[in-house]
Amino acid sequence: MKKHLEGKVAVVTGSGRGIGRGIAILLAEQGASVVVNDLGCSVDGAGQTAQQADEVVNEIKAAGGKAVANYDSVSEFASAKNIIDTAVKSFGRLDILVNVAGILRDRMIFNMSEAEWDAVIATHLKGTWNCTRHAAGILREQKSGRIISFTSTSGLYGNPGQANYGAAKDGIAGMTRVVARELGKYGITVNAIAPVAQTRMIASVPRDKQQAAQASRGIVTPKASAASTIGEPDDVAPMVAYLATDAAAGVNGQTFLVNGGLIARVSDPAPARTIVKRTRWEPEELAAQFPRTLGLDVPNPAPPKPTA
Amino acid sequence: MLEGRVAVVTGAGRGIGRGVAILMAQHGARVVVNDYGVSGDGRDPSSEPANEVVAEIVKNGGEAIAVADTVATMDGGARIVNAAIEKWGQLDIVVTCAGILRDRMIFNMAEDEFDAVIATHLKGTFSIVRAVVGHMRERGYGRIITFTSGAGLFGNPGQSNYGSAKSGIAGFTKVVSRDLGKYGITCNSVSPVAGTRMTLTDAYFKAREVRKAQGIVREERGVASIENLSPDDVAPMVVYLASEGAGNVNGQIFLCAGPSYALVSYPRPVASIFKESRWTVDELLETVPDTLMAGVANPAPPREEKA
Numbered sequence: 312m313k314k315h316l317e318g319k320v321a322v323v324t325g326s327g328r329g330i331g332r333g334i335a336i337l338l339a340e341q342g343a344s345v346v347v348n349d350l351g352c353s354v355d356g357a358g359q360t361a362q363q364a365d366e367v368v369n370e371i372k373a374a375g376g377k378a379v380a381n382y383d384s385v386s387e388f389a390s391a392k393n394i395i396d397t398a399v400k401s402f403g404r405l406d407i408l409v410n411v412a413g414i415l416r417d418r419m420i421f422n423m424s425e426a427e428w429d430a431v432i433a434t435h436l437k438g439t440w441n442c443t444r445h446a447a448g449i450l451r452e453q454k455s456g457r458i459i460s461f462t463s464t465s466g467l468y469g470n471p472g473q474a475n476y477g478a479a480k481d482g483i484a485g486m487t488r489v490v491a492r493e494l495g496k497y498g499i500t501v502n503a504i505a506p507v508a509q510t511r512m513i514a515s516v517p518r519d520k521q522q523a524a525q526a527s528r529g530i531v532t533p534k535a536s537a538a539s540t541i542g543e544p545d546d547v548a549p550m551v552a553y554l555a556t557d558a559a560a561g562v563n564g565q566t567f568l569v570n571g572g573l574i575a576r577v578s579d580p581a582p583a584r585t586i587v588k589r590t591r592w593e594p595e596e597l598a599a600q601f602p603r604t605l606g607l608d609v610p611n612p613a614p615p616k617p618t619a
Numbered sequence: 620m621l622e623g624r625v626a627v628v629t630g631a632g633r634g635i636g637r638g639v640a641i642l643m644a645q646h647g648a649r650v651v652v653n654d655y656g657v658s659g660d661g662r663d664p665s666s667e668p669a670n671e672v673v674a675e676i677v678k679n680g681g682e683a684i685a686v687a688d689t690v691a692t693m694d695g696g697a698r699i700v701n702a703a704i705e706k707w708g709q710l711d712i713v714v715t716c717a718g719i720l721r722d723r724m725i726f727n728m729a730e731d732e733f734d735a736v737i738a739t740h741l742k743g744t745f746s747i748v749r750a751v752v753g754h755m756r757e758r759g760y761g762r763i764i765t766f767t768s769g770a771g772l773f774g775n776p777g778q779s780n781y782g783s784a785k786s787g788i789a790g791f792t793k794v795v796s797r798d799l800g801k802y803g804i805t806c807n808s809v810s811p812v813a814g815t816r817m818t819l820t821d822a823y824f825k826a827r828e829v830r831k832a833q834g835i836v837r838e839e840r841g842v843a844s845i846e847n848l849s850p851d852d853v854a855p856m857v858v859y860l861a862s863e864g865a866g867n868v869n870g871q872i873f874l875c876a877g878p879s880y881a882l883v884s885y886p887r888p889v890a891s892i893f894k895e896s897r898w899t900v901d902e903l904l905e906t907v908p909d910t911l912m913a914g915v916a917n918p919a920p921p922r923e924e925k926a
Contacts, residue, residue: 315900341900388730420798421752425693428745432737436783440725440733443779447726454921467886469793469870477794478741478787484886485786488774493724495919546897553903562907563917564774568888572895574903575888576911580772580789582874582881591878592855594620594646598864605882611869613800615759 314342315556320402322346322394324385324442325412327363330461330506333545334409335367337552339376344402347371348381348394348412356414356430377402385412385438395445404453407555408446410439410460410483420474428475435479436486443490443501456499457555460487462566464505467577469612480505484566488579491564500563502554505577507570508544542571550574620862622647625707627699629653629690629747630717632668634815635766638851639714640672642858644681648712651703652676653686659816661719661735664689690717691738696746704754712762712861713751715744715788718781720817725779733780740784744791748806752799761804762861765792767872768810772883774918785810789872793885796870805869807860810883811853812876814846848877856880 316338326335327349339345347367351360364380371378381397383390398405414434416427439460450456465473466481484503491501547569553559554567566577586604621643631640632654640650652672656665666687676683686702689695703710719739721732744765755761770778771786792808799806823845853875859865860873872883890911894902 312901315904337900420749420795421756423749425749428742428749432741432787436737436741436787437733440779440783444725444728444730444733451726465794466787466790467793469790469797471794471797474745474791474794474798478745478791481790481793482741482771482783482787485771485774485789486779486783488772488786489770489776489779489782490725492774492776492919493726493779495917496922498921500917543897549898549900549903552900553907556900556904558904559907560921561917562912562915563919565912565915566886567911568891572897573891573893574898574911575891576915577886578884578889579774580872580883580886583884585879585881587880588878591849591852592880594642594855594858594862597855597859597880598620598862601859601865601868605873605880606868609868609871609882611800611805611867613797613869614867615803616801 316407316552317342319343319406319555320398320404321407321409321555322348322398322405322442322446323409323411324348324394324438327351327367330508330544330547331409331411332367333548334411334551335378336371337548338407338555339371339378340374341552343407344377345371346381346394346398346401347378348383348385350382350384350412352414354414355416356434385442386433388441391438391441392445394442395449399449405446405449406455407457408442408459409551410442410458412438413461415476417472417476419472423474431475432479435476436482439483440486443486447490447494450499451494451497454498456494458490458499458501459551459554460501460503462487462503462505464507464568467505487566488564495563498560500554500560502562502564503566504547504551505566505568506547507568508542508547542569546571620646620858621712624648624711624861625703625709626712626714626861627651627653627703627710627747627751628714628716629699629743632656632672634817635811635813635850635853636714636716637672638854639716639857640683641676642854643712643861644676644683645679646858649682649707650676651686651699652683653688653690653699653717655689655717656687657719659719659820660721661739690715690743690746693746693749696743697750700747700750709758710751710754711760712764713747714764714857714861715747716766717743718766718817720781722777722781722822724777728779736780737784740781741787741791744788748795755804756799756802759803761799762865763795763804763806764857764860765806765808766811767792767808769812769874772810772872792872793870800869803866805860805866807868807870808872809853809857810872810874811850812845812874813848813850813853815850818845852877
C-alpha cells in the first residue's frame with residue numbers, strides 16, 4: 312500500500328480518544344509524524360491525565376510510526392502555541408492541523424450557566440482559532456498546509472440543549488469558510504468535518520432520541536439508517552487523511568458530513584428564495600406576503616404545545 | 620403591529636438597531652434602547668447615542684428608555700433585560716444588534732481582537748437571551764431576533780473573529796429555536812447587508828478604489844453598492860418577525876439587503892457517497908474528485924508563482 316502522507320508532520324488535537332485517536336493513528340499509518348495532543352480530561356472538561364495521549368503515541372510507535380505526545384490545553388492562546396511548537400521542535404515542520412478537541416456541557420438555554428457556556432466556547436471555538444492562528448503563520452510561510460476542523464450537525468441543524476455547543480460548532484463552520492478564503496492563495500486548504508459517530512461524547516444522549524432528532528432533520532438516508540445510523544469513530548479518519556493529502560489541494564472551504572460509510576458534502580448557507588420590492592417594505596404588507604412566499608412550507612421545528 | 624408589547628433592542632443607538640427601535644416604537648411597542656455608545660471597534664463608552672434615539676421616539680409620541688450598558692457580560696445583559704421588566708412589567712421581544720469589528724487576517728490577528736469580537740457578538744447575544752428566556756417561558760410568549768452575517772455564513776476574508784461569532788449566532792439561533800419553540804417563543808436571525816459605520820469604513824472605500832483601478836466594478840454587474848442599502852430597510856423584517864402573527868416562523872435565517880429579503884437555506888447534503896464498510900484513503904483519492912467535489916471550485920486558489 313502506498314503511503315500518502317510520507318514526510319508530512321501533523322498535529323491532531325483531542326487525539327487521546329474517540330475520533331481524534333483514529334485520525335492520529337491513520338495519519339501515522341499514512342507516513343505522517345504526529346503530535347498526539349490531549350489534555351486527558353473528562354467529557355465535561357474536568358481533570359487531566361497524560362495517559363490517553365501516551366497510549367496513542369505508544370500504539371503508533373508499536374506499529375512502526377512516528378509520534379510524540381503533548382498535553383497542553385487548546386483553549387489558552389499560549390498553551391495552544393506549545394502544541395504547534397511541539398510539531399516544529401520534534402519533527403522540524405508542520406503540514407497538517409486537525410482540530411478535534413472538544414467537551415460537552417449540555418443544558419437547555421433557560422438553565423445554562425455562564426460557566427457552561429464559557430467552557431464550551433473556549434474549548435471548541437477559541438481552541439480551534441488558537442491552534443489555527445498559531446499554525447497559519449508557519450503554513451503561510453512555507454506556502455502549503457492543510458487545516459481540518461470539526462463542526463457538528465448540532466450547530467448546522469440545531470440540537471436542543473446545546474446552545475453553547477451549537478454556537479461553537481456553527482462558529483467553527485463560519486471560521487472555516489473565512490480562513491479558507493484567507494489562506495487559499497498560499498496553497499493552504501481549510502475544511503470542516505461534521506462527524507456522526509458513537510463516542511463517549513455522544514454516548515450520553517439516549518439513542519432513540521438521537522435517531523428521532525436526525526430523522527426530523529432529514530439527514531438519515533435510507534441506506535445509512537439501515538446501517539444502524541451511528542458510525543464508528545474510526546470511520547471519520549479516512550476522509551480527514553484524504554483532505555490532508557497533496558491530491559486534495561483543490562478542496563477548500565468545504566464541510567463534509569461523515570457517518571460510517573456515508574460521506575456527504577454539505578452546502579454552505581445560501582439564499583433559498585427571495586422577495587424584492589422597489590421601495591422599503593411596510594411590516595403590514597410583509598405580514599400579508601410572507602406566509603405565501605418566504606414562509607411557504609417552512610415548518611416550525613418546535614411548534615408550540617397545544618394548550619389543554 | 621406591536622401594540623402592548625415591550626421590546627429590548629441592543630446596539631440601538633445607531634445603524635440598523637436604531638432603525639429597528641424607531642420602527643418598533645411606531646408600531647406601538649415600548650422600547651428599551653440599549654447602546655453602550657462605543658466606537659466601531661468597541662472603545663470609549665457613552666450614553667449619548669441611546670439617549671438621542673429615546674428622545675427621537677418620545678418626540679414622535681412613543682415610549683422608550685435608554686440603557687447604556689454592555690451586552691458582553693452576563694450582568695450587563697441582565698441589567699438591560701431587567702430594565703424593561705422593572706419599567707413595564709413584561710418583556711416580549713429582544714433584538715440583539717450590538718456588535719463591533721476588529722478586522723485582521725488570521726495570521727496577524729491578536730488574541731484580544733478575537734476575544735473582543737466574540738465577547739460582544741456571541742456572548743452578548745447569549746447574555747441577553749439567557750437573561751430573558753425564563754421570563755418568556757413563564758409567560759408562554761416571546762420573540763427573539765438575533766443578528767448574523769454573510770461574513771460567517773458565506774465567509775469574508777479578514778474576519779475570522781467576526782465570521783466565527785456571526786456563524787456561531789446562526790447555530791445558537793437554530794438551537795434556541797428548538798429549546799423554546801414549544802413554549803410559544805420564536806427565535807430567528809437576520810443577516811443584514813447595509814451601509815453603516817461598521818461597513819462604510821476607510822478600508823471599504825480604499826478597496827473600492829483598488830477595484831475601480833483594476834477595472835473590477837461590481838456595480839456595473841448589477842450588484843447594489845452597499846452604501847446605497849439603507850440600514851432602515853432591515854427594520855420591517857424585524858418588526859414582522861416580532862409580531863404575534865409570525866408565531867410559526869422559528870429557527871430561520873433571513874438575508875435583508877435593502878428591500879430584497881431572502882430565506883437562507885440550512886446546510887444540506889448536496890453530494891454523497893456510500894459504502895457498506897469503512898472507506899480507505901486510496902478509495903477516497905479515486906472517488907472524491909468526481910463525486911463529492913465534481914464541479915466545485917476552490918474559493919481562493921493558490922496564486923500562480925511569478926516567473
